[in-house]
Structures are given as C-alpha cells and as structure tokens.
Amino acid sequence: MxxxxxxxxxxxxxxxxxxxxxxxxxxxxxxxxxxxxxxxxxxxxxxxxxxxxxxxxxxxxxxxxxxxxxxxxxxxxxxxxxxxxxxxxxxxxxxxxxxxxxxxxxxxxxxxxxxxxxxxxxxxxxxxxxxxxxxxxxxxxxGVPAPEVTVSTNASPEPARKGKKITVKGTVARDDKPVKVKATLYFAKDGGDFTKVKTVKSDKKGRLSTTVKASQSGTFAYGYGGVVDDGDHVEVIPVAKTYKNCTALNKVYENGVGKKGAVDKGGSVDDFTVDDATYKKNKKSDRDKDGIACER
Known part of the structure; x- marks a missing residue:
C-alpha cells in the first residue's frame, strides 16, 4: 500500500x-x-x-x-x-x-x-x-499552553575574594525536563539592575556552568525563555591584608571582620564580614577576643 x-x-x-x-x-x-x-x-x-x-x-x-x-x-x-x-x-x-x-x-x-x-x-x-x-x-x-521554564543559579565561593574566580552553576528545564539551550547569565551589583554578562550553553542534562572574575558584591542570575531566576548573592571582599587600626579597617569592613562561627560578645553585631584570612591578619584588633575584629 x-x-x-x-x-x-x-x-x-x-x-x-x-x-x-x-x-x-x-x-x-x-x-x-x-x-x-x-x-x-x-x-x-x-x-x-x-x-x-x-x-x-x-x-x-x-x-x-x-x-x-x-x-x-x-x-x-x-x-x-x-x-x-x-x-x-x-x-x-x-x-x-x-x-x-x-x-x-x-x-x-x-x-x-x-x-x-x-x-x-x-x-x-x-x-x-x-x-x-x-x-x-x-x-x-x-490553545497550546506556553512551556513552563524553570531556571536555578548557584554562585560560589561565598564570600569571594576580589580578583579571584567565581563559579556560577545552574540548571534550566522546560516542563520539568532538562533542556540543552543557550541561557543568559545576568549580574546586578548591590542596588543596581540586572545586566547581561554572557551567554552560557547548558548540556543535555540542563546543567549550566561558567566562571567570572570577582569585582564587586552583587547577585548572579541565569535566565532563559523570558524567565530569570531570583539569583544568588555573592559578597566580594578585598584581598586580605593588615590594617593599621580599626579606623582604617572599618573604612573597608564597616561592621568589622570575623572568623566563621564567631558571635559578638555584646550581642548587638551580627552583620560583620566573615573573612578568616583578614581576621587572622588583624587579630590584634579583636580586643574582647570574641573572634570579631573592630565590630561596631
């Protein structure tokens, strides 16, 4: 036939x-x-x-x-x-x-x-x-419904050292199925709007990955098909160095700098910058020995 x-x-x-x-x-x-x-x-x-x-x-x-x-x-x-x-x-x-x-x-x-x-x-x-x-x-x-697109973003390390590498990973799926597509990586500096950084191709499992140079604190987010993820915020911290005193340190770290897991003895400062390397170089400025230097 x-x-x-x-x-x-x-x-x-x-x-x-x-x-x-x-x-x-x-x-x-x-x-x-x-x-x-x-x-x-x-x-x-x-x-x-x-x-x-x-x-x-x-x-x-x-x-x-x-x-x-x-x-x-x-x-x-x-x-x-x-x-x-x-x-x-x-x-x-x-x-x-x-x-x-x-x-x-x-x-x-x-x-x-x-x-x-x-x-x-x-x-x-x-x-x-x-x-x-x-x-x-x-x-x-x-009447065919538009496909449901989902995108995720994960940037690391957090925080990131200025001038060092940040790896931005993520996923992209259409109707819950991973897709191989060209997605867009966006960045918004703190207080700013998202702007395009680069185009990133996902693999057949919908995985995204690229690297960027850490320059300033902000949020990275992947986008595809008109959908942009909420993103992942990364704090960018300066190169670790020794500061002359707390006045100099607080110009860079407004609320002080401490090691991971430290708790302010006074109980009022919880937004200090976590940076073990910088804390170690300025341990002499931790007057109350609570693991945080120059907290205020």
Whole structure:
C-alpha cells in the first residue's frame, strides 16, 4: 500500500488498530469527514479535542464503526515532529448515510511537542487503508499552553575574594525536563539592575556552568525563555591584608571582620564580614577576643 502522504509507524499502527476493531462494511461508503472550523483545541500540552462532522454508510442501513483522527505538526509530508491521535480504539460512530455534526473527539499527544499554528489531520472511518480511504485536512492548532521554564543559579565561593574566580552553576528545564539551550547569565551589583554578562550553553542534562572574575558584591542570575531566576548573592571582599587600626579597617569592613562561627560578645553585631584570612591578619584588633575584629 502506498499512502498519498507518508505516515509514521505510530500513525500506521493507529490506523491498523482501528481496522482490526470492526468489519469493513461501512468504510467503503464513507462520503465525507472533516474537522469543524478546521481547528484543534488544546487544553494542556498533552491533551486536545476537535469536533468532527462525518457522513458514512448508506441510507436505510446503520452500521457501528470507528473514526480514527491523527493530527500532525508540521505537515506530515514535511517530516512531522509532533503527533496526536484519539487512541487505539478510536471514536465510535454510526454510519447510516446521514450527516452527523459536531462529534467530539478527544486527542492525546503521542510524539513531540505541539505549538499554536498550522497542522494537518488524517481522518479515517472503518478499516480502509487504501490511499483513497484516508482523508486529509489542513487545520489550525490553538490553545497550546506556553512551556513552563524553570531556571536555578548557584554562585560560589561565598564570600569571594576580589580578583579571584567565581563559579556560577545552574540548571534550566522546560516542563520539568532538562533542556540543552543557550541561557543568559545576568549580574546586578548591590542596588543596581540586572545586566547581561554572557551567554552560557547548558548540556543535555540542563546543567549550566561558567566562571567570572570577582569585582564587586552583587547577585548572579541565569535566565532563559523570558524567565530569570531570583539569583544568588555573592559578597566580594578585598584581598586580605593588615590594617593599621580599626579606623582604617572599618573604612573597608564597616561592621568589622570575623572568623566563621564567631558571635559578638555584646550581642548587638551580627552583620560583620566573615573573612578568616583578614581576621587572622588583624587579630590584634579583636580586643574582647570574641573572634570579631573592630565590630561596631
């Protein structure tokens, strides 16, 4: 058998499945089948529906048969990338030579991802698999929800030493599935707006990774498809050095500098900069020996 337009293995199986369900008495007399309004309405990214008008059989004789509907996008002859159908059992119809209007047909996506736009539908009543038994119609796909894009960002180390390397990792997914895409890395300095840093390609597992030079404190965030992550803030601290006194140190570290895990003895300072290396060089300025130098 040679079809007028190439169908995939999935489509052939669907049509063959429909043929096996019922005797072939009505299909030969099928006169017309079409999708009302030439429109396929999606309710989600995997489910859709169409109303089909059909006439089959001969007047005075009613035969129960099956309607098979397969939607392709792009067109089947262009090597389609998405397909949906009404299942192996098809949709029951009555072939009696009378026009039946607005028969609802539920469709399930079997392959690929649909988008709003032109598509093609293959229609068949009964078991006919001859070229002339399959009817084709151009239709419009509408109502496909936009894909849900999720992006994450993680920058390290925190804090980062000025002039040193910051590694910015992340992930990108579409409809909870990792995707290989070109994402954008943004940076916003403290008190500023996001600006583009560079384009970063994700791998097939949706993983993002790049390095930048630490210059100032701020937030890094990945973005893709109009979605920008909340981002990850990184404090950039100066190169560790010894300061003459607390006056000099506080010009750089306003609330002092301490080692990780330190707690102010006075209990009022909790926003000091954590920097073990700088604290070690200025330990002499930690007058109360609480692990924080020049807190205020």
């Amino acid at each position: 040679t079809l007028r337009r190439a169908l995939s293995g999935l489509s052939l199986l669907a049509l063959a499945g429909a043929a096996a369900l019922v005797p072939g008495t009505a299909s030969a007399a099928a006169a017309a089948i079409e999708v009302d309004g030439a429109r396929v309405q999606f309710a989600s990214r995997t489910t859709a529906s169409a109303s089909v008008t059909y006439t089959c059989g001969t007047p005075g004789s009613t035969v129960s048969d099956t309607l098979t509907v397969i939607v392709f996008q792009p067109l089947a002859e262009q090597g389609y990338k998405a397909a949906a159908d009404n299942g192996d059992e098809g949709t029951p119809v009555q072939c009696d030579g009378v026009a039946h209007a607005a028969t609802p047909v539920a469709l399930q996506v079997r392959e690929g991802v649909f988008a709003d736009g032109p598509a093609e539908v293959a229609l068949l009543v009964g078991d006919g698999l001859d070229e002339d038994d399959i009817l084709y119609q151009d239709v419009d796909v509408v």
